[in-house]
Amino acid sequence: MKIYLEPVDVSKLAETAINPRDKLLVLTLFRLGCRVSEMLAIAVEDIDFTNSTVTIKHLKSRIKLKCPDCKAALSLTTIFCPTCGVKVESAVQEIKDVRRQRILPLEDNLLGLIKKFISSGGPVERNGRLVLFGINRHRAWQIVKNLAEKAGLPQIINADTGKIHSVSPHKLRDAFAVHAMKCDDSGNGMRLLQEHLGHASFNTTAKYRKIAGEEHRKWYQQLW
Secondary structure, X not given: OEOOOOHHHHHHHHHHOXXXXXXXXXXXXXXXXXXXXXXXXXXHHHEEOOOOEEEEEEEEEEEEEEOOOOOOEEOOOOOEOOOOOOEOOOOEEEEEEEEEEEEEEOOHHHHHHHHHHXXXXXXXXXXXXXXXXXXXXXXXXXXHHHHHHHHOOOOEEOXXXXXXXXXXXXXXXXXXXXXXXXXXXXXXHHHHHHHHHOOOOHHHHHHHHXXXXXXXXXXXXXXX
């Protein structure tokens, strides 16, 4: 078992794919480090072939809790409303959709594969858009899991909880983040990684430094 996939593991995964779509799916998830939902939403029109970039669109639903009396914002652990002081028996839930987008660079090899895939007629029309991958989220997870089993890749263990997971699209996103952190774990490198991954919180990005082990290793070496 491993804590995260390494680039050599991802190469094995991609080489196992017979279908060009499946190979592109694996490499897109890893090389871009995007969420599976973001990847499945990529359309041909989102790709800027001149500047070698792709626009990633992300829709996320968030639940906000409000006081039933004064409508003040509440946390999950709130017992008494901080604004009106009333005891909160049942908070009002409000679902809010947050739409974000970011522009990511495309490296030459991945861009070349995308061009070849498009020219071969790979993209599929969905809701008036020509998307690269005409599959749903469940199918994407199934493809990655099956390829990992065929490639003989080990399962992934969560270092914090000890839970064991199969190789999934999100593990390819994790692999990208850890690889980026190993290459550059400076403050600026972490800031760029946060921006690239689309993390709202810096703490979410910082966890990859812990997984990569570079911070602990440097600290230990400095002791001697």
